[in-house]
Every structure is written in structure tokens, then in C-alpha cells.
Amino acid sequence: xxxxxxxxxxxxxxxxxxxxxxxxxxxxxxxxxxxxxxxxxxxxxxxxxxxxxxxxxxxxxxxxxxxxxxxxxxxxxxxxxxxxxxxxxxxxxxxxxxxxxxxxxxxxxxxxxxxxxxxxxxxxxxxxxxxxxxxxxxxxxxxxxxxxxxxxxxxxxxxxxxxxxxxxxxxxxxxxxxxxxxxxxxxxxxxxxxxxxxxxxxxxxxxxxxxxxxxxxxxxxxxxxxxxxxxxxxxxxxxxxxxxxxxxxxxxxxxxxxxxxxxxxxxxxxxxxxxxxxxxxxxxxxxxxx
Amino acid sequence: xxxxxxxxxxxxxxxxxxxxxxxxxxxxxxxxxxxxxxxxxxxxxxxxxxxxxxxxxxxxxxxxxxxxxxxxxxxxxxxxxxxxxxxxxxxxxxxxxxxxxxxxxxxxxxxxxxxxxxxxxxxxxxxxxxxxxxxxxxxxxxxxxxxxxxxxxxxxxxxxxxxxxxxxxxxxxxxxxxxxxxxxxxxxxxxxxxxxxxxxxxxxxxxxxxxxxxxxxxxxxxxxxxxxxxxxxxxxxxxxxxxxxxxxxxxxxxxxxxxxxxxx
Numbered sequence: 001x002x003x004x005x006x007x008x009x010x011x012x013x014x015x016x017x018x019x020x021x022x023x024x025x026x027x028x029x030x031x032x033x034x035x036x037x038x039x040x041x042x043x044x045x046x047x048x049x050x051x052x053x054x055x056x057x058x059x060x061x062x063x064x065x066x067x068x069x070x071x072x073x074x075x076x077x078x079x080x081x082x083x084x085x086x087x088x089x090x091x092x093x094x095x096x097x098x099x100x101x102x103x104x105x106x107x108x109x110x111x112x113x114x115x116x117x118x119x120x121x122x123x124x125x126x127x128x129x130x131x132x133x134x135x136x137x138x139x140x141x142x143x144x145x146x147x148x149x150x151x152x153x154x155x156x157x158x159x160x161x162x163x164x165x166x167x168x169x170x171x172x173x174x175x176x177x178x179x180x181x182x183x184x185x186x187x188x189x190x191x192x193x194x195x196x197x198x199x200x201x202x203x204x205x206x207x208x209x210x211x212x213x214x215x216x217x218x219x220x221x222x223x224x225x226x227x228x229x230x231x232x233x234x235x236x237x238x239x240x241x242x243x244x245x246x247x248x249x250x251x252x253x254x255x256x257x258x259x260x261x262x263x264x265x266x267x268x269x270x271x272x273x274x275x276x277x278x279x280x281x282x283x284x285x286x287x288x289x290x
Numbered sequence: 291x292x293x294x295x296x297x298x299x300x301x302x303x304x305x306x307x308x309x310x311x312x313x314x315x316x317x318x319x320x321x322x323x324x325x326x327x328x329x330x331x332x333x334x335x336x337x338x339x340x341x342x343x344x345x346x347x348x349x350x351x352x353x354x355x356x357x358x359x360x361x362x363x364x365x366x367x368x369x370x371x372x373x374x375x376x377x378x379x380x381x382x383x384x385x386x387x388x389x390x391x392x393x394x395x396x397x398x399x400x401x402x403x404x405x406x407x408x409x410x411x412x413x414x415x416x417x418x419x420x421x422x423x424x425x426x427x428x429x430x431x432x433x434x435x436x437x438x439x440x441x442x443x444x445x446x447x448x449x450x451x452x453x454x455x456x457x458x459x460x461x462x463x464x465x466x467x468x469x470x471x472x473x474x475x476x477x478x479x480x481x482x483x484x485x486x487x488x489x490x491x492x493x494x495x496x497x498x499x500x501x502x503x504x505x506x507x508x509x510x511x512x513x514x515x516x517x518x519x520x521x522x523x524x525x526x527x528x529x530x531x532x533x534x535x536x537x538x539x540x541x542x543x544x545x546x547x548x549x550x551x552x553x554x
Contacts (some may be wrong), residue, residue: 015553050398052398052551052552053551053552054554071402072400072402075399076397080398085394085395086394087538088296088390089396090300099292099296100399101399103399103400104400172430219452
């Protein structure tokens, strides 16, 4: 069963574009990555699915129910971690979490403490005294404490230190193992690659591509930088090499294909420095729009 | 129930501040009245003032040297305070969630927007009830030393009922503004603008007899203290009109809040 089913969803804020004609499906148990630069429409899509805003046209279903008409019912089984979390400032963390739990009609106490302990959250502090990262931790516990079946994560790692990020990813994986479906929005390709099985790429409000993460990586360019004395751009005259540029004795180019071909060329010369890196998201987008 | 209780707690500070202001106003008024009480010289002086000015301050209809008359003049100020407080409670309880960006938490909980409006509206209503009761009780305490007669007590009761209906009207208007306006920053100031317009309209109506028809546009005229004092009861037409305004505003508030995008 498709947990999320979005059909020709369009949202305009007055005249300015939110998203245009977005369609995709997410199956049960999947971790779906939703990537795109800032302002591409990632948050708009999530807010439409949470019925915080209403579509201009098109429709969206979650758990097979229309998001506009069945909002409260759908949200009972949804956990949401926004990119920036805001809670009632005057409340204590524990009171806020209990308040949140009180809406789900089940006892979440045990899980609340389990999660807080895991995320190293101090329950007796006031929300207003928390740092950005600590507020995010409250968000994680609050989003998960009622054991939702579907998780929306909107740029979830911002503000978390690397150690916490890892703990968080482990937590999400564990949830996913229990059958929780995850919708993961991010502009950081690396974290999407670590976690997701399938990705949708959104740019300027439109879906540019939906594919398997492996296919995306295989089809991808690598960015190669070689520094060596007396470099000649002709050295790397291989099929798959594009965008060759020389700058201060360093040669930059994009490569797509079997990386061994490039490595052989490199090993044939005396190099001072070599880097081969993943292209940035922007560079992938450029590829999609060439 | 959980939203309602949280809201009551969040509103408590504002209720305390407004109550402190009205208590201060009542005691200051009481102190002023002690200078007027039973002073025939004052009446002579008032007679020499231009009638239009007295109308504007609604002082002509009352005998300022009696406690009932004095409270009649004060009523518009109580009503004004009550209106502002009620409208702020109504609009703020909805719009503050958008101002503080907490909608992304509170409306992702499994609750309908209607349920949120109901809980918040009821919490604001509790504030209004407490506010009018405080005004009533403190007034009773403040006038004790002047030994008011039975007529004053019934007049005060009538005034407080009028004040309560005015609160309800402006609570409904405030709720509507909070629910309808995406520009949350403006809902509070719009509410104040409406109240002040209504207030000045009520002054204009008292001064200009040929603009009498305008009285239907200002709730402050629905419960005119001089009318209440002379007739001893509330006008049914105005009560019905109030009920219509309240119902229309509340229904529109629910409808618009369910329909619109939340500002995030």
C-alpha cells in the first residue's frame, strides 16, 4: 500500500510559486529522500501533507485518506520534525512532552523516558533556556514518542553535533526496521545517501527526477581535481570527461563512467595532489538541467 | 480539555494585569467621587459648561453628585477596557501561535482546527467572565463608604451585564480577526482600531441627534448607561443585535480558520 500518494499537487502563495504539479508515491516501510536546494518546495510539500496549508490544485493522500478532509485522523499516526522547532517557551521540557503525549490517547510515558535518555535530553529545563540543538532533541523525542507509523523529517540534522546526528540516524533506522515509513527532506546529499533507498529531486517547485539511490549515484558525475607540474589538459582526454578547467596548476574536471580509467591516467603521471569527490547537489541539478 | 487548560494558564498573566488596571481605575474613580459627593457647587459649575462637551463625556444625563450618576459616567471607561481586553484575548490566543511559530507543533497534533478554536475561545471566555466579576466585586467594595441604596445595586448589576455582553461582542470580533487574518501582527491592532472607532462613533452619536441612526454601528451605544439608568432594563433589540453579531463572527471565525493557510 502506498503510504503517501501525491497527485499533480500544486501550491501557489498568491502569485509566488510553492510547488507545481508534483506527483510521487511512497510505499510502506520505505525511507524516501526528498532533496532540493533551499526554496525548492520541500517544506511546502510536507506542510501540504500535514494540512497546515491547503493545495491550490491536485490532491494528496496519506494512509489512503485525503489530507484536506481527514487531517486530524491522519495526524494521529504521524510524527513530524520540522527544520526549526518552536515550542511554548515558558514550558518545561517534560511538561511539553506530556502535553504532546496527551493528544494521542495512549500511554507514552515509558517511551518518552526511553527516547529522552537516548537523546540525552534534560527534562527539567525550560524550553526558553535551550540551545538550538537541544530544542531539536526535544523535537525528535516529541515527534517519536507516540510511535507514529509515518515520520516526516524536514532537514532534521541541522543543529545537531556529529555524534548526535549519528545517534539520530541509528534511531531512524531502528524505527524503519520496525516498519515505520520515513519521508526525509534534506539539501545534504550525503545524509540522504546514507539513509534512503529512493529519492525524489525537487527543483524550483517541480520534480526533476525520482529514482533509486543507486541509479542516481551510478549516473552521477565525480568531481576530479589533479595538481601536478606541467599538466596538460589533453592527458585526460577520455570519454566521459567534461568541463575541463585549469587553474593555478590544478586541473578540474567532471567525470562520468568507470573511475578506473581516470585512476590509470593519474598513476601514469607524477602528481602533487589528487581529490575525487561527490558532486554537490547543485552540480547534480545542473546535470539534470543540461 | 488539554488545550483549554494550557490556554488558561498561558492567559493568566494577561488576566492579572488587566484586573490590576481595572481595580486601580475603580479606586481612583472612587477617590474622585469623594470630591463630588453631595456638592451642589459642582452641579452649578457643570451647568455653565458647553452642553456638547458634556454630551461627549456623557455627563449631562447623570447627576454626578450621586453614586449612581457617577458610576453611569464611569461605565463607558469600564466598557472600553473590557472591550479592549476581550478583543485582545480573542485575537491573541489564535494569532500568537503563528507569531511564536508554534503552529507547526500545535496543529500537527491530531486535533482539528475547530477544536483548537473552541478550546481557545472558551479559555478567553473564562477570562472575560472573571474580568467582569472582578469589576463587579471591587466596585461593591469601593462604594461601601458612600452607603449606596438598593437602586444603585440594581443599576450596577445592569451595567455589569451590559459590560459582559460588550465583552462577548468584542471577544467574537477578536476571535474572528485572529482566525481570519494571515498577517498575525495586524490582528491585534485592527481590533484596537475597531474599538476606538466604535467608541468615537458613540461620542458622535451622543452629540449629534441627526446622526442617531449610527448608534446601531457601535456596541457601546447598545448598553448606554443613561438608558440603563432611566429604563432599568436592557433593550431587547440591542440584545438581539448583539447576539447576531456574536454568532456571525464566531461562525465566520471557524469557517475561515479551517479554510486558510497557516502562516509559518
